[in-house]
Amino acid sequence: MAAVSDNVVFVLVRRIDERTERMAQELHDVKVRVTALEDGLAGVNRRLDRLEQWVERIGRRLELSDA
Template sequence: MSDGPDNLILVYLRRIDEKVDRLTSVVGDLGRRVTSLETKVTLLHGDFASQSERIDRIDLRLGRIERRLDIAPA
């Protein structure tokens, strides 16, 4: 009689173990994807900083041009 319930418990434990293995794989994949996204966001922040720097330089140049031409900024 004890073979039946023990086997049933083993079957359920194996199913649980398989599901845990799949979840572990999925979580590992999600971790890699999040790391990739963090890297891309960091690169975007660098790009934004670079563009801001370029815009500041253009603004300075435009100010010098306006002063040379005696054009009042609007």
Template sequence: MAEVTNDLIYGMLKLVHANLAEVKFDVHELKKRMTGAEDALAGVNRRLDRQDDRLERIERRLDLHELAETQKPYEPK
């Protein structure tokens, strides 16, 4: 078995430190990407909300709100 020396321990600590720095960098990049995805999703939600508002105004203007209510099924006579 190899003798454990300060140089060996120091070399291992340098490797651990380098790996940790790489992991920190990767986590930082993932956070940036996640923030971008969240911003994009928020933009889509805002756009859908605007479309819902426009559709509601159109329905009110055309007096179509009754169609949105539940009605009895059509029964031919």
């Protein structure tokens, strides 16, 4: 009887280990994707900053002011 319950425990531990490995891999994939999103967002923010500077420069050249 002890051998059967040891075998059941071993099977359960193996399943837990496999699930843990899958979760670790999925977490790694999520981290990679989040990093890519952060890099993309940083690029968008840089472009928006340049666009804002460009619009301000145009406004100065046209001598526009906020009234």
